[in-house]
């Protein structure tokens with residue numbers, strides 16, 4: 001049963017249909033997703049398995065990981081031409097990998113390789129046509145085609161429902177704030193949402209949120225009264241920030257807000273928890289299904305060792321806010337046999353406190369935060385990397401949103417959405433001063449300011465606090 005997702009015909013039909021018909025289409029699409037993910041005898045099997053692994057000890061998980069790593073390496077060498085070539089070029093055989101330490105003999109799989117050789121990474125036991133394929137734009141904006149079989153999708157959702165959906169039921173009413181293209185970009189009247197009845201899910205457009213439209217979103221949210229919310233932290237934060245700024249009341253707190261696909265900055269979390277009177281749970285994953293981490297009751301992210309082997313490779317850098325070491329994430333995934341990723345450099349960095357312990361006794365490495373390598377640093381004229389822009393941005397006054405754009409070394413542009421109290425004469429020098437504290441003087445970094453009504457989102461609807469157009473060689 002192949003499920004191919006969105007097609008161009010479907011997209012055309014959707015774009016040319018009235019709202020009711022769009023809701024019906026969204027519901028049909030939603031129903032197909034549900035069938036694909038859950039209506040299989042594999043789903044309950046994996047769900048039970050992940051319920052069980054949640055109680056495994058570190059040792060037992062480690063043992064399981066080794067089994068999986070060995071299997072995937074042997075399998076890839078046998079069935080994926082690209083890996084055979086890669087192993088042969090490095091003069092290694094799967095039998096050379098006898099322990100976790102030996103893994104370093106296997107060269108990394110770079111993002112650029114995946115982008116260029118995506119099809120060659122498909123196992124010869126599968127036909128490309130039978131796989132679920134989806135393009136991802138990634139943080140750098142370079143498109144990349146991802147493949148997975150149905151079992152990978154099933155396992156991907158089974159572990160989430162077994163371990164990462166605190167107190168929630170799969171059939172609970174929910175809302176989704178991700179980058180779906182639901183509406184005409186020019187639309188300026190409600191509804192700014194569509195309904196997926198099959199999934200009891202309200203889909204909100206993240207591309208239409210501004211001070212004029214947000215009251216409609218909030219009114220509709222209150223009426224819909226979801227049990228939980230899911231989406232990009234920047235999008236749900238935008239709603240939360242409006243609720244707080246306008247001193248509105250949100251009378252129907254959801255049980256949970258689960259955020260994913262972007263870094264959940266501390267002030268995002270604070271605003272969401274305050275406005276919606278509930279707890280925010282952070283989830284880290286990628287379209288590639290390379291690795292997974294979820295926030296536990298202790299408030300920290302934990303890797304999910306039964307999903308993937310996440311190697312934390314020291315970068316030699318320190319996080320300037322916490323002083324903790326920064327590691328690069330290298331993932332070997334266990335869930336997607338059709339398109340295996342071995343020692344894949346996902347392009348994300350993790351900050352780890354060596355003394356952090358989980359108060360709940362949960363297994364898996366405790367992670368302070370994870371963020372993307374690109375789009376996280378500014379680079380001064382002398383080559384110094386400057387991170388933690390959010391700390392500077394937070395100190396600025398009367399600003400709704402800000403994006404820092406860097407197109408060349410030693411020069412940045414602050415793109416600002418001012419709020420109604422912003423006074424250019426007073427607040428602009430103050431804003432620049434906040435950035436100067438960290439960026440240094442004019443010789444290190446020139447600063448320009450630009451005012452806009454809205455920060456443009458990426459094609460997939462994400463909000464980037466830093467847009468870096470500087471080449472990879474500097475990162």
Ligand SMILES: [Zn+2]
Pocket residue numbers: 296297298299300302358359360361362
């Ligand atoms: Zn914990």
